[in-house]
Amino acid sequence: MKLKLHVWRQKNAASAGRMVRYEAEADEHMSFLEMLDVLNESLITKGEDPVAFDHDCREGICGACGFMINGVAHGPMPGTTVCQLHMRHFKDGDELYLEPWRAAAFPVIKDLIVDRGAFDRIIAAGGYVSASTGSAQDANAILVPKKDADRAMDSAQCIGCGACVAACPNASAALFLSAKVSHLGLLPQGQPERNERAIKMVAAANHELFGGCTNIGECEAVCPKNIRLEFIARRNWDFLKASCTFREEKAAAGAG
């Protein structure tokens, strides 16, 4: 099949970008990224700069890939990252517009690549259980009801790709953040730090210029891992509870 592509080309963070038109050829068994590989090989052969895009695992799990295809994050197939999107879902003559994630907190680095470092900083602010190596008890001493473990896993599946932010009219990171708050908050191991975690992570997200959540639901619609909106409700609950019961921490350990 033949496709008309309009691709966002931007040399670096400092320069202006623009859409550039390319003709591409594809086979129905190719993945979307393989279609771009073929385009890039032809550009290089002509001595032109290939289209830069992030990718690594190409199995839908590392979260590296992602851009907008005709205004939809990761393209038209629900629950699918762009590396797992196959060309059989497109047809000859399709015209496709490829653009990077657009959000103040995700500045463009080059072409379709953006800087998602803000996500790491949100996790660093509190997205963990403080359990230093060596301090653990026997694994089976902590019982976790299967249904809680399953729900924790449902939210822990987030791959941190940023599609939720890109799809949200407010560029909110609520779904990303709530996936981590819920994963840890649903497990007994996450209870001691549950309140602080919600407060610290929300504060970090605000600091990074992500917008607020107004329950629009675009994030859930594009999430390649089907992370549910209900986790945002859980996060709101944890945040509210934490805000009402907040106490300054005492200094660690006693004197003497």
Add this chain to the structure above:
Amino acid sequence: MKLDSRIPSGPIEQKWDNCKFEMKLVNPANKRKFTVIVVGTGLAGGSAAATMGELGYNVKCFCFQDSPRRAHSIAAQGGINAAKNYQNDGDSIYRLFYDTVKGGDFRAREANVYRLAQISVNIIDQCVAQGVPFAREYGGLLANRSFGGAQVSRTFYARGQTGQQLLLGCYQALERQVNAGRVTMFPRHEMLELIVIDGKARGIVTRNLVTGGIATHLADAVVLATGGYGNVFYLSTNAKGSNATALWRAYRKGALMANPCFTQIHPTCIPVSGDYQSKLTLMSESLRNDGRIWVPKKGRDSRPPGQISEDERDYYLERRYPSFGNLVPRDVASRAAKAVCDEGRGVGKTGLGVYLDFGDAVRRLGRKVVEERYGNLFEMYERITGDDPYSVPMRIFPAIHYTMGGLWVDYRLMSTIPGLFVLGEANFSDHGANRLGASALMQGLADGYFIIPYTIGDYLATAKLDRIDSNHQEVRRAENAVGEQIKRLLSIKGKRTVDSFHRELGRLLWEDCGMARNAKGLRHAMGKIAELQQEYWRDVNVVGDGAELNQSLEKAGRVADFLELAQLMCLDAFERNESCGGHFREEYQTPEGEALRNDDEYCYAAAWEYTGPGQAPALHKEPLSFEHVHLAQRSYK
């Protein structure tokens, strides 16, 4: 050079304890005065960096992805082994040790493997404490499953995303240390050179992949946890960015490379569909628990699988290996698939495929149970192939998956360059000539959480390191070498793309140094690869410039190293005149077609030393002795 593996004294059960006791400690207040570089944020590097941060060292950690959470470990599916014996099915530390040594076809160091089995139980405890959502039974206890090469259920898992969940646990621990100021993270940085001063590893040279800036980083010790080199074959199950550059540059600085020809071919991957294919997708080995592998009994049978009746099917693994059946180790399963395809009984358009059938499982367990166990894998299969595995058997074929070879390390995970430690898939230590399923995650975390934090302390406490600064001539020389290579690659402006060379290299290796090898083929490959390498430096076309984000340039440096590594792999395979594990030399097989080891002559780890550009590398041998698991022909019949 004499290889000293520094295996501690005493009975095997006490070696690690003895070693820990003998090692010097660094006073807690002094730890922050030591800087440790960790390259890699997969399970091995991430866990090492987090734990050394917790201990108080000043850690600088590097990865080439945009976030440490995306290291290739994230893609591991099936699970992680541990000798917990929670299922009361006769497992023990000794049995895990035994299975791993035997599975590795007697080419691993016993003492290392025993320690790995011992530590396995602590890993699960640690991961659960971090909140890793492992699968649970209804009563809230941890669930297990069995995996290839084992007859007990000792594999812990989180759906089909075990690597993801383990890595996120480790990444979160790492970010906690970033927040605490003990770890400085450098994402989108690629290590391109090792700095060696007075014979000791003292730093690295990196390229910032966004700006192209070259920088030097100095330290008291360097830890490489940069993963495996399976991508030397171009098509593999590894992530696209996985590469051998860090290993190779360390090798060129004097670290020995051990058993490079020991590569693992995974039996259950989705077959190739066309020339544009960019990578191969693994279907977790756990599928072999319930799926049955078969091909038609008669050759070139093009009927759809549903029309081939039971008695016209050959369940060849169940037939040849009645006691392990579909759960034989990977090397055995892969070769058996190759054999039936070579006979013309392969399925699918290319004839390079076998069926993995869940028909019986769905009838026996019901669709719901099958869905719960394998749902996400089935979805992935359907997304890629367009076929629904609940109704049509999957088609699978072997693919390059893992590399047992890697930099040589002693018992303390230190390479032949003092102060250079190597962890995870990047080292050669624990899996011999074949790795058992669910053991790589275990090894990565054992190395990072529980071994390096101790052994590095002893090194730092005893090494007597001089102060160095960035004007030292070795530092300048290393930095210049990196700049020179980049300039050279960019100036060739030839006609062929980097990928076209990489694909050609991959094809050569797959043909002659893949599932089956022989002296003639290996000689052929060595000649061809040397020619390809010359052509590369004459005719590669790397567009753009060095002072910007340039993905062609990133690939170009990696492929330059793969071309050299590939030659060493062929040489290693050529010199090893026996078959063992994943290394199958056609000249050496039993009458039934099984691998035939030669313990009298080849019971050693082959460690290769770089002797200069264009020079033949020197072979050093570390003899292996088997005092506990007695040398025997592996049998899975």
